[in-house]
Amino acid sequence: MIDEATRSQSESASPVELSPSARAFQLEVREWLAANAPAELKGRGLPRYRPDPKVKAALDAWTEHLAEAGYMCVAWPKEFGGRGLGGVEVALLNEEFHNAGVPRMTRGMGEGLVGPSIIAHGTPEQKARFLPRIIAGTDRYCQGFSEPNSGSDLASLSTRGVLDGDDIVVTGQKVWTSWYWDATMLFCLCRTDPSAPKHKGISYVLIPIEIDGKPNGIEFRAIKQATGDGNFAETFISGARAPQLNVIGGLNNGWRVAMTTLGNERGAGATTQYTQFDDEFKRLVEDARRLGKLDDPVIRDKLAWAFSNVEIMRYSGLLLLNSLAGGREPGAGGSASVNKIRWSEYERKLAEIALDILGPEAMVVGESYQLAPWQQTFLHTRTHTIWGGTAEIQRNIIAERVLGLPKEPNS
Amino acid sequence: MSVGLTAEREELADTIGGFLAQKAPIAEVRRLMGGAAGAERELWKRMSDQLALPATAIPEKFGGAGFGYAELAVVFEETGRRLVPSPLFATSALAVPALMASGDEEALADLLPGIARGERTATLAWVEEDGDWSAGARSTAAERGGTWHITGVKTYVIDGATADLIVVHAHTPSGPALFAVEGEAAGLERVPIPTFDQTRRLARLELSGTPARLLGTAGDGDKAVAAALDRAAVLLAAEMVGGAQACLDMSVEYAKQREQFGRPIGSFQAIKHKCAEVLVELEGARAAAYYGAWAADAAPGELPVVACVAKATASEAFFRAAAENVQIHGGIGATWEHDAHLYLKRAKTSGILLGDPVLHRRRLAALIGL
Numbered sequence: 001m002i003d004e005a006t007r008s009q010s011e012s013a014s015p016v017e018l019s020p021s022a023r024a025f026q027l028e029v030r031e032w033l034a035a036n037a038p039a040e041l042k043g044r045g046l047p048r049y050r051p052d053p054k055v056k057a058a059l060d061a062w063t064e065h066l067a068e069a070g071y072m073c074v075a076w077p078k079e080f081g082g083r084g085l086g087g088v089e090v091a092l093l094n095e096e097f098h099n100a101g102v103p104r105m106t107r108g109m110g111e112g113l114v115g116p117s118i119i120a121h122g123t124p125e126q127k128a129r130f131l132p133r134i135i136a137g138t139d140r141y142c143q144g145f146s147e148p149n150s151g152s153d154l155a156s157l158s159t160r161g162v163l164d165g166d167d168i169v170v171t172g173q174k175v176w177t178s179w180y181w182d183a184t185m186l187f188c189l190c191r192t193d194p195s196a197p198k199h200k201g202i203s204y205v206l207i208p209i210e211i212d213g214k215p216n217g218i219e220f221r222a223i224k225q226a227t228g229d230g231n232f233a234e235t236f237i238s239g240a241r242a243p244q245l246n247v248i249g250g251l252n253n254g255w256r257v258a259m260t261t262l263g264n265e266r267g268a269g270a271t272t273q274y275t276q277f278d279d280e281f282k283r284l285v286e287d288a289r290r291l292g293k294l295d296d297p298v299i300r301d302k303l304a305w306a307f308s309n310v311e312i313m314r315y316s317g318l319l320l321l322n323s324l325a326g327g328r329e330p331g332a333g334g335s336a337s338v339n340k341i342r343w344s345e346y347e348r349k350l351a352e353i354a355l356d357i358l359g360p361e362a363m364v365v366g367e368s369y370q371l372a373p374w375q376q377t378f379l380h381t382r383t384h385t386i387w388g389g390t391a392e393i394q395r396n397i398i399a400e401r402v403l404g405l406p407k408e409p410n411s
Numbered sequence: 412m413s414v415g416l417t418a419e420r421e422e423l424a425d426t427i428g429g430f431l432a433q434k435a436p437i438a439e440v441r442r443l444m445g446g447a448a449g450a451e452r453e454l455w456k457r458m459s460d461q462l463a464l465p466a467t468a469i470p471e472k473f474g475g476a477g478f479g480y481a482e483l484a485v486v487f488e489e490t491g492r493r494l495v496p497s498p499l500f501a502t503s504a505l506a507v508p509a510l511m512a513s514g515d516e517e518a519l520a521d522l523l524p525g526i527a528r529g530e531r532t533a534t535l536a537w538v539e540e541d542g543d544w545s546a547g548a549r550s551t552a553a554e555r556g557g558t559w560h561i562t563g564v565k566t567y568v569i570d571g572a573t574a575d576l577i578v579v580h581a582h583t584p585s586g587p588a589l590f591a592v593e594g595e596a597a598g599l600e601r602v603p604i605p606t607f608d609q610t611r612r613l614a615r616l617e618l619s620g621t622p623a624r625l626l627g628t629a630g631d632g633d634k635a636v637a638a639a640l641d642r643a644a645v646l647l648a649a650e651m652v653g654g655a656q657a658c659l660d661m662s663v664e665y666a667k668q669r670e671q672f673g674r675p676i677g678s679f680q681a682i683k684h685k686c687a688e689v690l691v692e693l694e695g696a697r698a699a700a701y702y703g704a705w706a707a708d709a710a711p712g713e714l715p716v717v718a719c720v721a722k723a724t725a726s727e728a729f730f731r732a733a734a735e736n737v738q739i740h741g742g743i744g745a746t747w748e749h750d751a752h753l754y755l756k757r758a759k760t761s762g763i764l765l766g767d768p769v770l771h772r773r774r775l776a777a778l779i780g781l
Contacts, residue, residue, distance in 0.1 A: 013709035015414035015702070285781065294781055297773070303781055304772035308720045312695045315702035315717075319415040326417065333694035341691050392680070398690055399683030403663050406678040 087267035121249035144188035161190035204254035459529020474524030484704035491653030498532035506533030513627035536565035571614030587632030590623035645703035648725035726762035733758035
C-alpha cells in the first residue's frame with residue numbers, strides 16, 4: 001500500500017491551519033499519553049460488545065486514570081467540571097489517542113447525551129447534583145427512549161409517568177437499551193400528559209436502577225442479536241420511582257431536552273473517524289490477496305471504490321476541521337446526517353463485498369455459531385443504518401433542515 | 412495553505428459568480444452554444460479583462476497572478492455551475508499545466524504571459540483516433556534543419572478549432588515529447604466536431620509536417636501529460652461539483668413549488684430522498700475536488716491518487732444530480748426549452764472526458780498497490 005507513504009509526504013504541508021493554543025494543547029496531550037498510556041491496552045479500540053472481565057478491569061483502571069488527569073467530559077464548560085474544549089481540540093484529542101493506540105474512554109451516554117441536556121435545560125440544583133456524579137462515574141447512564149411501537153416515530157411513545165407526592169412513578173416498556181449491564185441510571189422519556197399533542201406531553205426523567213441497593217422496578221432482558229451476541233436489552237419498567245428533582249427541563253418539556261446535542265463537539269471525529277475504515281479496508285485487501293482475487297477486474301473496481309470512500313471520509317473530516325479552526329460555518333458537507341449516511345451505508349456495502357470476496361468461506365461458521373470477523377461486520381453493519389435515526393430519517397432531516405424542503409403533512 | 416474554502420476563496424467565488432450571473436446567464440449560454448466556434452471569445456475577453464481569470468494559477472514571473480489550484484478550483488466551480496462556454500478548461504486546466512510540466516523555462520517565458528493576459532487561448536492535443544485517454548502518442552515528430560515537424564491525427568481536442576496555441580503530444584526518436592504548435596501553423600487542418608454537449612467544443616486536428624517547438628526534453632512527454640491530466644481531472648471535478656450543485660438547486664426549487672395531490676412534491680419522501688442522496692454524493696465529490704486542489708498546490712505526491720478519486724466521484728455525483736433533476740421536473744425536464752438537458756449532457760460527457768469512473772478506479776487500484 002502506498003497511501004501511508006504518500007500521506008506522510010504531506011505531513012509537512014498541513015491542510016489545516018491550527019492556532020498556537022490548539023497546537024499547544026495537542027502537544028500537552030501527546031506528552032501526557034507518552035508518559036501514561038497503558039501498554040496492555042495498546043492497539044485496543046473501544047469495545048463494541050460487553051468486554052470480558054479481565055479486559056473490563058483494565059479499561060476501568062484506564063478510565064479512572066484519565067478521570068484523575070481531567071480527561072472526562074472535556075467538552076463540557078469549565079464551570080460544570082469540564083474543560084470547555086471546542087470541536088478542533090476534541091478532534092486533536094481523539095487524534096492523539098488514536099496515534100498513541102489506546103482507547104479514549106469517556107463517561108459514555110452520561111457525558112455525551114445526559115450531561116449536555118442537563119447543562120442546557122437543568123436547574124442549578126440539578127446541575128449541582130447530577131453533573132459531578134457523571135464526571136466521577138458514580139452515575140452511569142443507559143437510554144430509555146425507543147419502545148416496541150415507537151421507533152422512528154419516537155414522540156408517539158406510551159410509557160407513562162405519573163406524579164405521586166414528591167415523586168414521579170414510571171411504567172412502560174423500552175427497547176434497544178445498550179450498555180445496560182454497566183448502568184446505574186436510566187434516562188427515560190415518558191408521557192406525563194396524555195391529552196397534549198404528542199411532542200408536548202413528554203417528560204425527561206433520570207431513574208435510578210436501584211434505590212439503596214434495592215430494585216426500583218426496572219428489569220432488563222437481553223436481546224440476542226443476529227450475530228448471536230447480545231448488547232441490547234428490552235427494559236420493563238413497573239412503577240419505577242424517581243424524585244421530581246430528576247425531571248430535567250420541567251414537566252412535559254422532555255422532547256426539547258431529548259433533542260439537545262452537544263454542539264461544540266461537532267467535528268470531534270474529523271481526523272480519526274476514517275481511520276477505522278482505513279484499517280478495515282486494508283484487512284479486506286489482504287483477504288482478497290490471500291484468496292487470489294486481486295487480479296479480478298471487478299474485485300479491483302470494488303476495492304478501488306471502497307478506497308475512494310475512505311479517502312472521501314478523510315478529506316471531508318479535514319474540510320470540517322478547517323472550517324471549525326477558521327471559525328467558519330461548515331457547509332452541508334459538515335452535516336451530521338450526511339456523515340451518518342456516508343459511513344453507515346459505505347460500511348454496509350463494504351461488508352457485502354467482503355463476503356463476496358470470501359466466497360464459500362462466508363458460508364460456514366465455527367463451533368457454537370462462532371462468526372468470522374467479516375460475518376460479524378456484515379451483520380453488525382445492518383444495524384448502523386437503523387440506530388440513531390434510520391437512513392430514511394436521516395434523508396428526511398437532510399431534505400427538510402439542510403435543503404429546506406417542506407415537511408410531510410401530519411408528521 | 413489550507414484545504415477547502417477560506418474567507419478569501421469565498422469572496423473570489425462571490426465575485427466570479429456575480430460577474431457570470433450578469434454576463435453569462437443561461438440565455439447567453441444558449442446563444443453561444445448555437446453559434447459558431449469562437450463565438451465565446453468575446454465573453455472570454457471580459458472574463459480576462461475584468462476578472463483576470465486566465466492568470467489565476469500562472470506564476471507571477473510568467474505574468475500570472477500567482478494563486479494556486481485551490482483558487483482555480485473555485486473558478487471552475489463557478490463556471491461549471493453555469494455551463495459557461497469558454498476557453499477556460501482547455502487553456503487553464505489542460506494547456507497551462509502541460510506547459511508548466513514541461514519545465515521549459517524559456518518557452519514558459521515566451522508563451523505564458525499572453526495566455527495570462529487572455530490574449531491567447533490554448534489547448535492540449537493528446538488523444539488520437541482510438542479515443543484512448545491514456546495511450547501514448549502515435550503522431551510522430553521529426554527534426555529537419557533545426558525545426559521540428561509533426562505528422563499525425565489528434566482528435567477530441569477541446570477548443571481545438573479555435574485555440575491560438577496547441578500543446579501536442581508526439582513521438583520522437585528519443586521518446587514521447589510535448590510540442591507547441593501555433594493554431595495558424597502551416598500543415599495544420601482543424602475540423603470542428605459537432606458535440607453532444609454543445610457547451611463544450613471539440614475538433615479533429617490533422618498535422619502534416621506541421622512546424623512545432625519542442626517543449627522541455629524529448630522523452631519526458633508522457634510524464635508531462637500525466638502530470639497535466641491529474642490537474643485537469645481535479646479541475647474538471649470542481650467544474651462538475653458546480654454543475655451538480657446547480658442541478659440540486661433547480662431540483663429543490665422546483666420541488667418546493669410544483670404541487671400534485673394537493674401538496675408540494677418536495678413534501679413526498681420519494682422526492683426528498685432523491686434530493687438528500689444527491690446532496691450526500693455531491694458533498695463527497697466536493698471534498699475530493701477541494702482536497703485534490705489542495706494537493707496540487709501543497710502535496711503533489713498525493714495528487715495522482717486524489718485525482719482518480721475526485722474524477723470518478725464527481726463524475727458519478729454530477730450524473731446522478733443531473734439525471735434526478737430531469738426526473739424531478741417530470742415531462743418539462745425532458746424538453747429542449749428547459750435547461751435540465753443541458754446539464755444532463757454536460758454531466759454524461761464530462762464523466763467520459765479524461766476517462767470514466769471505471770478507468771479512474773482501474774488506475775487507482777494500480778496506484779495503491781492492489
